[in-house]
Amino acid sequence: MASDPTQPLTTIKGIGPGRAELFARLGLFSLNDLLEFLPRSYLDYSRPKKIADIEDGEAAAVRIGFIGPAKLFRSKTKVTVTTVSIGDETGNMTASWFNQPYIMKAVPKEPGGYIVGTMDRRSGARFLRASFMKELPGVVPVYPLVKGLNQASVRKAVKAALDACLDGVEETLPKRIITEYGLIPLREAISEVHFPKDPETLKKARRRLAFEDAAVLTIVLEKLRSVKKSTSGISFNTVGILGEFLPLLPFEPTDAQYGVMNEIALDMASDQPMSRLIQGDVGSGKTVLALYAMYVAAKNGYQSVLMAPTEILAEQHFKQLRHFFGERAAILTGHMTAKERREALAGIADGSTIAVCGTHALIENGVEFSNLGVVITDEQHRFGVRQRAAIGKKGEAPDTLIMSATPIPRTLSLILYGDLDISTVRGMPPGRKPAVTKLVPERKRADMYRYIEELIADERIQAYVVCPMIEENEELEGVRSAESLYEELRGNLSLRIGLLHGRMKNGEKDELMERFRKGELDMLVSTTVIEVGVDVPNACIMVIESAERFGLAQLHQLRGRVGRGDKQSYCFLLTGSGSKTALERLRFLTETSDGFRIAEKDLELRGPGELIGMRQHGISEFGAAALAMDIETLRLAKECAASLLSGPEDESAKIIEKAMRKYARSLENVAIN
Numbered sequence: 001m002a003s004d005p006t007q008p009l010t011t012i013k014g015i016g017p018g019r020a021e022l023f024a025r026l027g028l029f030s031l032n033d034l035l036e037f038l039p040r041s042y043l044d045y046s047r048p049k050k051i052a053d054i055e056d057g058e059a060a061a062v063r064i065g066f067i068g069p070a071k072l073f074r075s076k077t078k079v080t081v082t083t084v085s086i087g088d089e090t091g092n093m094t095a096s097w098f099n100q101p102y103i104m105k106a107v108p109k110e111p112g113g114y115i116v117g118t119m120d121r122r123s124g125a126r127f128l129r130a131s132f133m134k135e136l137p138g139v140v141p142v143y144p145l146v147k148g149l150n151q152a153s154v155r156k157a158v159k160a161a162l163d164a165c166l167d168g169v170e171e172t173l174p175k176r177i178i179t180e181y182g183l184i185p186l187r188e189a190i191s192e193v194h195f196p197k198d199p200e201t202l203k204k205a206r207r208r209l210a211f212e213d214a215a216v217l218t219i220v221l222e223k224l225r226s227v228k229k230s231t232s233g234i235s236f237n238t239v240g241i242l243g244e245f246l247p248l249l250p251f252e253p254t255d256a257q258y259g260v261m262n263e264i265a266l267d268m269a270s271d272q273p274m275s276r277l278i279q280g281d282v283g284s285g286k287t288v289l290a291l292y293a294m295y296v297a298a299k300n301g302y303q304s305v306l307m308a309p310t311e312i313l314a315e316q317h318f319k320q321l322r323h324f325f326g327e328r329a330a331i332l333t334g335h336m337t338a339k340e341r342r343e344a345l346a347g348i349a350d351g352s353t354i355a356v357c358g359t360h361a362l363i364e365n366g367v368e369f370s371n372l373g374v375v376i377t378d379e380q381h382r383f384g385v386r387q388r389a390a391i392g393k394k395g396e397a398p399d400t401l402i403m404s405a406t407p408i409p410r411t412l413s414l415i416l417y418g419d420l421d422i423s424t425v426r427g428m429p430p431g432r433k434p435a436v437t438k439l440v441p442e443r444k445r446a447d448m449y450r451y452i453e454e455l456i457a458d459e460r461i462q463a464y465v466v467c468p469m470i471e472e473n474e475e476l477e478g479v480r481s482a483e484s485l486y487e488e489l490r491g492n493l494s495l496r497i498g499l500l501h502g503r504m505k506n507g508e509k510d511e512l513m514e515r516f517r518k519g520e521l522d523m524l525v526s527t528t529v530i531e532v533g534v535d536v537p538n539a540c541i542m543v544i545e546s547a548e549r550f551g552l553a554q555l556h557q558l559r560g561r562v563g564r565g566d567k568q569s570y571c572f573l574l575t576g577s578g579s580k581t582a583l584e585r586l587r588f589l590t591e592t593s594d595g596f597r598i599a600e601k602d603l604e605l606r607g608p609g610e611l612i613g614m615r616q617h618g619i620s621e622f623g624a625a626a627l628a629m630d631i632e633t634l635r636l637a638k639e640c641a642a643s644l645l646s647g648p649e650d651e652s653a654k655i656i657e658k659a660m661r662k663y664a665r666s667l668e669n670v671a672i673n
């Protein structure tokens with residue numbers, strides 16, 4: 001009899017309230033959470049490796065062909081080192097242990113059996129953190145951790161949850177589908193993804209889970225789409241409006257922009273609500289498209305709203321709205337006086353305001369529109385189902401536009417945004433200079449910073465320095481945290497340097513950004529918090545530390561933060577990596593500034609899981625099998641979901657139920673059936 005999977009972790013033997021709290025910090029509360037807690041990676045000990053073939057840093061199992069006598073050294077400071085020499089037909093290595101004198105007893109006297117550990121080749125072949133095994137341990141899961149928990153305790157807990165609940169896991173897909181798409185059963189997939197028999201089965205397990213997630217997502221999006229299809233929206237009159245709009249622009253739109261304006265006009269004229277995603281690189285000129293939709297609305301006597309992720313961006317948009325709508329434009333942000341806010345709200349409520357922009361506050365607070373016709377969200381490059389479902393609640397089936405600066409290859413966006421129509425703005429308006437991008441090896445670090453120091457002094461420009469986010473438990477050699485780099489640079493450069501990181505309060509962040517914007521700082525060292533919505537025209541230099549740790553799309557996004565003004569901009573990708581593939585990946589970025597080509601390359605090299613915040617789309621929550629997820633599997637899952645939805649009800653009941661349960665919170669505002 002399987003246990004109830006919703007039971008708390010304290011029902012597992014050995015997990016008391018204290019331990020449970022540690023697990024809670026990993027987001028694990030119930031037995032089911034453990035089943036769905038996917039390993040971060042795996043160590044493959046399913047086959048022994050030859051000593052000569054083990055790379056530096058690689059974890060491997062070695063069949064013991066020769067073993068010397070174990071030796072114990074004790075230093076004056078009482079540190080002990082145990083060493084033993086191990087060999088096979090390809091070579092020798094030394095296994096060593098610090099402060100583990102008891103290991104002496106575990107060292108076998110005879111060859112045979114296996115030793116498992118991590119190779120360190122910096123000073124000869126040394127095998128670290130090694131242990132002896134009679135049998136090969138197979139493929140071992142590696143879970144994300146928090147301080148106080150180790151791999152062994154998480155593995156044990158997962159094992160206990162599997163023992164208790166696996167038998168109760170219900171199959172979500174009909175037999176026919178499982179056979180047709182070559183899937184393994186759900187129960188087997190869950191078990192294998194934690195403790196795989198071998199690498200092949202692991203692959204099948206991840207594929208099944210990724211397939212399941214993508215099918216679930218597709219079902220939810222299809223439901224959303226059909227709800228939208230069946231509601232009738234506003235049919236705007238669009239005839240002749242473009243001719244009035246164009247003379248108000250300071251430039252001639254590009255062909256790409258004209259194309260999208262045409263799509264918008266068709267959507268707005270139709271009596272189904274517009275539901276469109278506009279994708280285009282940073283600087284590709286999406287704002288004018290939003291303005292056009294707002295202009296059409298206004299000409300039809302309807303209000304429109306443009307929501308931006310930051311106040312800075314909202315202010316920028318407001319300037320444009322003033323130009324088009326004069327006194328009938330308004331802005332709403334968190335930083336207004338009570339009086340300003342009251343006036344803005346009054347104008348929005350009585351309809352004297354026709355076009356509004358602002359931050360998230362617009363949607364969340366009780367803002368009442370008189371007749372809202374168009375809702376636009378800008379720069380929502382991490383836009384999940386939840387937000388999409390909640391948007392547009394302010395009007396009666398208003399037309400909606402979402403503008404995203406993260407180009408996603410078409411194949412992928414069709415799956416992730418299955419409920420939306422998609423427009424793409426390719427290319428850039430004429431006259432934009434792409435950033436000069438250079439790959440800088442670690443040994444040139446000091447030279448590079450000297451050069452930047454000079455550039456800043458000569459050109460009177462400013463620089464961002466971005467460091468990768470380092471997790472609490474990660475120990476990474478050669479990767480600098482923002483804090484330590486900040487100290488280092490402050491000591492070495494005669495520049496005014498600021499430090500911005502995620503743990504700062506919002507007020508502090510804004511203040512620092514403001515100082516940078518005013519030019520009171522020459523250089524801003526930060527984590528990736530600057531990724532969204534920062535616009536400092538005088539910041540023309542971007543340095544990215546440990547660039548190999550970022551995805552190409554993310555690097556491109558970061559690079560988009562510079563080159564907003566007239567001056568030449570620069571992007572330096574600093575890397576200590578010697579890996580050929582890593583360097584090739586980074587070099588690609590020095591050769592192109594086309595976000596779509598970069599996104600496609602990223603997809604090809606790393607798979608979709610890494611490309612965008614899959615979690616936002618609900619994909620990685622269970623199937624962070626994303627790691628192994630390939631686009632073809634996603635496509636098949638989408639096709640399968642569509643066929644289930646149009647097939648007999650008893651075949652799709654289970655997976656639809658799962659979809660509704662998983663997305664319950666996102667969908668609560670949407671009447672579905």
Ligand code: ADP
Pocket residue numbers: 251252253254257280281282283284285286287288405429430
């Ligand atoms: P994004 O797509 O990042 O929102 P913007 O809409 O802010 O880009 O446009 C970036 C800059 O390019 C703005 O200064 C805008 O005025 C300018 N721009 C947009 N379209 C054109 C065009 N067709 N010709 C010249 N400049 C343009």
Ligand code: MG
Pocket residue numbers: 286287378379
């Ligand atoms: Mg924009």
